[in-house]
Amino acid sequence: MAASWRLGCDPRVMRCLLGFGNCPGLVKGAAGWSLGRGASWRWYHSTQSLWADPIKILMPSLSPTMEEGNIVKWLKKEGEAVSAGDALCEIETDKAVVTLDASDDGILAKIVQMPNVNASWDGEGPKQLPFIDISVAVATDKGLITPIIKDAAAKGLQEIADSVKALSKKARDGKLLPEEYQGGSFSISNLGMFGIDEFTAVINPPQACILAVGRFRPVLKLTQDEEGNAKLQQHQLITVTMSSDSRVVDDELATRFLESFKANLENPFRLA
Structure with a gap:
């Protein structure tokens, strides 16, 4: 299965993610988008820079017998300001549904809740993978090779960009070690x-x-200024196409993943 999506975003962010440019300051701002399979995603408003050091919030043990929990409902949205003591989400344990409160002030940058995409087919069925290891396709004189950004979810934008540049150079020089290109859980070309x-x-x-x-x-789009007057404005358009093995990632899951991909690009500070 393959689905193409066209989107408009700040080219610096995508180039940074792919390792072809320096990362801009992480941004936060109001943005509007239109969405549809094969339709354009449009960037409407300007942004302002925001740097932050992210802190991972992991699932806590909420009872003596709790081994796992399910998030029933998020009470805060990505990008929303959070104060210490605010309720973040409702968690279902083996005993009851309880509320998880924030331990500090900050902004809820990224909600990681689509682990089923980070999976492979092991010959018998889907296999959930413990780490997000991104394979990046690099063309060399001897053919295509895919060096891996290990545990990408734990890295910042600049670290990812630097890793892609360094590994791409090693690939073209023929100096990659086996552990630097064998494996991976998701590829980008x-x-x-x-x-x-x-x-x-x-x-x-x-x-x-x-x-x-x-x-x-570049494409020209008819937009409106602050006074409601129509004007032509240039936007940067990019098309991304995701191919997926439907035995592991079906149409519904692939669509939700692309929606999340869109949401992260419209609010890049989530990628902190």
């Missing part, structure tokens, strides 16, 4: 630098997904 608008990439088994990234291209 970018042909934008070759002038390709959009394409469909082939999944690397046993992985379940690969994201194909095309080039940024």
Whole structure:
């Protein structure tokens, strides 16, 4: 299965994620988007810079016998300010449904709740993977190779960008170690630098997904200024296409993942 989505975003953020540019300051601001399969995602408002040091909030043990818990409902949204003592979410344990409170002030940057995409097919069925290891396709004189950004969820944007640059150079120089390209849980392939608008990439088994990234291209959109007057404004448009193994990631899950991908690009500070 493959689905193409077109979106507009700050090119610096995507280039940073793909390791082809320096990372801008993490941003927070109001943004509006229109969404549809094959439709454009539009950036409407300006942003302001915001730097932050993220803190992971892990599932706590809420009873002596609790071994796992299910998040029933989030009480705060991504990007929302949180004060110490505020209720973050409701968690169902083996005993009851309890509320998890924030331990400090801050902003809820990213809610990680789609682990089923980080899976592979082991020959008998889907296999959940413990770490998010992103394979990045790099073209070399000897063919395509995919060095891996290990535990990408624990890294910041600049660290990811630096890792992609360093591993890409090692790949082209033929100096990658086996552990630097074997494995991976999700792949990204970018042909934008070759002038390709959009394409469909082939999944690397046993992985379940690969994201194909095309080039940024300017388009003119009819928008309105603050006084409601119509005007033409230039936007940067990019098309990404995700191929997925439907035995592991079906249409519904793939769609929710792309919606989350869109939400993170419209609010890049979530990627802190």
